[in-house]
Amino acid sequence: MTTNSSVLSVRGLRTEFLASDKTWFPVVNGVDLEVAPGETLAVVGESGCGKSMLAHSVLRLLPKKISRLRDGQVLLGDQDLTALSDVKMRQVRGNDISMVFQEPMTSLNPLMTVGDQIAESILEHEDISIADAKRRSVELMDLVGISEPAVRAHHYPFQLSGGLRQRIVIAIALACRPKVLIADEPTTALDVTIQAQVLRLIDDLKTEIGMGVILITHDLGVVAEWAQRVMIMYAGRKVEEADAETFFQGPAHPYSRALLGSVPRPDAQIDSGEFAPLVEIPGTVPPLDKLGPGCAFADRCVYRTADCTQAVPDFVKVAPGRGVACINAGDLS
Numbered sequence: 384m385t386t387n388s389s390v391l392s393v394r395g396l397r398t399e400f401l402a403s404d405k406t407w408f409p410v411v412n413g414v415d416l417e418v419a420p421g422e423t424l425a426v427v428g429e430s431g432c433g434k435s436m437l438a439h440s441v442l443r444l445l446p447k448k449i450s451r452l453r454d455g456q457v458l459l460g461d462q463d464l465t466a467l468s469d470v471k472m473r474q475v476r477g478n479d480i481s482m483v484f485q486e487p488m489t490s491l492n493p494l495m496t497v498g499d500q501i502a503e504s505i506l507e508h509e510d511i512s513i514a515d516a517k518r519r520s521v522e523l524m525d526l527v528g529i530s531e532p533a534v535r536a537h538h539y540p541f542q543l544s545g546g547l548r549q550r551i552v553i554a555i556a557l558a559c560r561p562k563v564l565i566a567d568e569p570t571t572a573l574d575v576t577i578q579a580q581v582l583r584l585i586d587d588l589k590t591e592i593g594m595g596v597i598l599i600t601h602d603l604g605v606v607a608e609w610a611q612r613v614m615i616m617y618a619g620r621k622v623e624e625a626d627a628e629t630f631f632q633g634p635a636h637p638y639s640r641a642l643l644g645s646v647p648r649p650d651a652q653i654d655s656g657e658f659a660p661l662v663e664i665p666g667t668v669p670p671l672d673k674l675g676p677g678c679a680f681a682d683r684c685v686y687r688t689a690d691c692t693q694a695v696p697d698f699v700k701v702a703p704g705r706g707v708a709c710i711n712a713g714d715l716s
C-alpha cells in the first residue's frame with residue numbers, strides 16, 4: 384500500500400541496461416520516492432543521471448531486450464504496477480498515470496487530427512457523447528494556450544509547430560484527469576512565456592483534481608517556482624531529497640550545491656547589474672556501466688575525502704522528508 388498521504392510510492396526501484404559486453408548495469412539504482420496528491424516532486428540531475436529511465440520504469444515503457452526492471456515496487460494505491468499484466472498496465476497508462484515526453488511527435492498519431500486525438504482520449508475515460516468530447520477537446524486546446532482552437536482542432540500534427548504539438552500532448556495527458564502526471568522536460572520546446580503558461584496549467588489542474596506531479600527538469604528556476612519537493616539524482620541514484628524551500632535555503636549534497644551554483648540567480652546579481660557568471664561543474668557524469676566502488680560523484684567533488692572512494696554512501700534520512708547520500712554531508716561548510 385502507498386502511505387495515506389501518497390498517490391504514488393516507488394520502493395527500491397532498480398532498472399538495468401545491457402552493456403556492450405552483455406552484462407547488465409543499473410541506470411536506476413534503488414530509488415525510493417513518494418508523491419502526494421496535489422504535490423509536485425521535481426526530479427533533477429544532469430543529462431544521463433537516469434531521470435527519464437526512472438519515469439519509463441514507473442510506466443513500464445522500457446525498451447525491451449536491452450533493459451529490464453530488476454527490482455522494486457511501484458505502488459499506485461494498493462496496486463503494484465510492476466506486477467500487472469501488459470493489458471492491465473495499458474489501462475493504467477493514460478488513465479491513472481499520464482506522461483508528457485520531451486519529444487511530442489512520439490506521442491501523437493500523424494494520421495489523425497489533433498482535435499480527434501484529444502476527443503478520443505476523453506471518450507476512453509468518460510461516458511459522454513462524441514459531440515461533447517469534441518467540444519471539450521476545443522476547450523482543452525484553449526486551456527493549454529492554443530489560439531483559434533476550433534480551427535486548429537482540424538489540423539494534423541505535421542501542420543503545427545513543435546510548441547503547439549507539445550501543448551496538444553499536454554491536453555491529451557490532462558484530458559483523463561490522471562492521478563499522477565509524469566512530465567519529462569515538458570516545456571523544453573516552448574518559449575519562456577508559453578512555458579510559464581503550461582506549467583501554470585499543470586499546477587492549476589494539480590490543485591483542482593488533486594493530481595500528483597513528477598516534474599523532470601534541468602531547470603532549477605522551474606523547480607523553485609513550481610515544485611513543493613525536490614529529488615536530486617546522480618548516476619542512477621537518489622542523492623538528496625528535501626522540500627523545495629529547505630533545499631534552496633541549503634542543499635546538503637555536494638552535487639546539489641554544485642548544481643545550485645551553476646544557475647544564474649537574481650540574488651547573485653553583481654554590482655554592475657549583470658548576473659554572476661555560471662559556475663560549471665568540472666567533469667561529466669561517469670558512464671553508468673563503468674562506475675567504481677565509491678561515491679559516483681567523488682571525482683568531481685570539492686569536498687572529497689579518502690573514504691569517499693571506498694563505498695557507495697547510504698541515503699540517510701536527516702529529518703522528516705529530508706535525506707542525503709554523502710558521508711561528509713554533516714561537515715560541509
Ligand SMILES: Nc1ncnc2c1ncn2[C@@H]1O[C@H](COP(=O)(O)OP(=O)(O)OP(=O)(O)O)[C@@H](O)[C@H]1O
Nearest residue numbers: 400410428429430431432433434435436437449671
Ligand atoms: N537506449 C539506451 N541504450 C543503452 N543505455 C541507455 C539507453 N537509454 C538510456 N541509457 C542509459 O541510461 C542512463 C540514464 O539515461 P536517462 O535517459 O534516464 O538520463 P536522463 O537523466 O533522463 O538524461 P536527459 O536529461 O538527457 O534526458 C544513460 O546514462 C545510459 O547509460
